[in-house]
Amino acid sequence: MKALLLLFAALGVSAHGFVETITVGGTVHQNFNPTTHPYMPNPPALPGWTASNTDLGFVAPNAVSSPDIICHRSATPGQSAIPVQAGQTVTLKWNTWPGSHKGPVIDYLASCGSGSCANVNKQSLQFFKIAEKGLNNGVWAADELMDNGNRWSVTIPSDIAAGNYVLRHEIIALHGAGSPNGAQLYPQCINFQVSGGGSAQPSGVPGTSLYTATDPGILFNMYGATSYPIPGPALA
Numbered sequence: 001m002k003a004l005l006l007l008f009a010a011l012g013v014s015a016h017g018f019v020e021t022i023t024v025g026g027t028v029h030q031n032f033n034p035t036t037h038p039y040m041p042n043p044p045a046l047p048g049w050t051a052s053n054t055d056l057g058f059v060a061p062n063a064v065s066s067p068d069i070i071c072h073r074s075a076t077p078g079q080s081a082i083p084v085q086a087g088q089t090v091t092l093k094w095n096t097w098p099g100s101h102k103g104p105v106i107d108y109l110a111s112c113g114s115g116s117c118a119n120v121n122k123q124s125l126q127f128f129k130i131a132e133k134g135l136n137n138g139v140w141a142a143d144e145l146m147d148n149g150n151r152w153s154v155t156i157p158s159d160i161a162a163g164n165y166v167l168r169h170e171i172i173a174l175h176g177a178g179s180p181n182g183a184q185l186y187p188q189c190i191n192f193q194v195s196g197g198g199s200a201q202p203s204g205v206p207g208t209s210l211y212t213a214t215d216p217g218i219l220f221n222m223y224g225a226t227s228y229p230i231p232g233p234a235l236a
Helices: 002-014 141-147
Strands: 019-024 027-030 082-085 089-094 105-111 126-133 151-155 163-173 184-195
Touching (some): 019 082, 019 184, 089 184, 105 141, 126 151, 141 163, 151 163
Parallel strands (some): 082 184
Antiparallel strands (some): 019 027, 105 126, 105 163, 163 184
């Protein structure tokens, strides 16, 4: 029994994670749980996009031009949305994250247009980057996330036009990225209904055009690195 407990503990430490809750204005919202919700006959309507990552796996660099990179493998839209004010901070809490999986944390938004994000075609979404953090003074963003109790905060732009948006929140694990197809991408998508704000409507790119497999920040040897080129388009 003791050996089994130690085994389970080891697996828990090394397990990949997912965003389990989203906090806005003191209200905690439950997110899609890939380890339980896919097996429910009637899962709740959640803001987080469903995906087939029941193994808590990743999207590989050789799939960055496929629809799987947009919101994870075989993702479908979340069926609700979290209300948030432009300029407000959103806190995303991962259930866990392994210490060996160092890398950047990147956040994008995409407008769902005049309709609901619950019915949007993911390949029509145009993502613009609103936040990014990589390697700063020897500390990776993923380490900072872990040190903060697996939490990461991102601010919705204060000048953004009101409307329905998908937030694409992502960690890229670089422990194997020195070899071709060795990086691990963990995108998570969540629907938000933004109020207030201004009139800004930044242009974006399809999720399938965010990266290439040979981008300097995707094919990258992290060991001994003192700087890091964060992949993807420039901040909006």
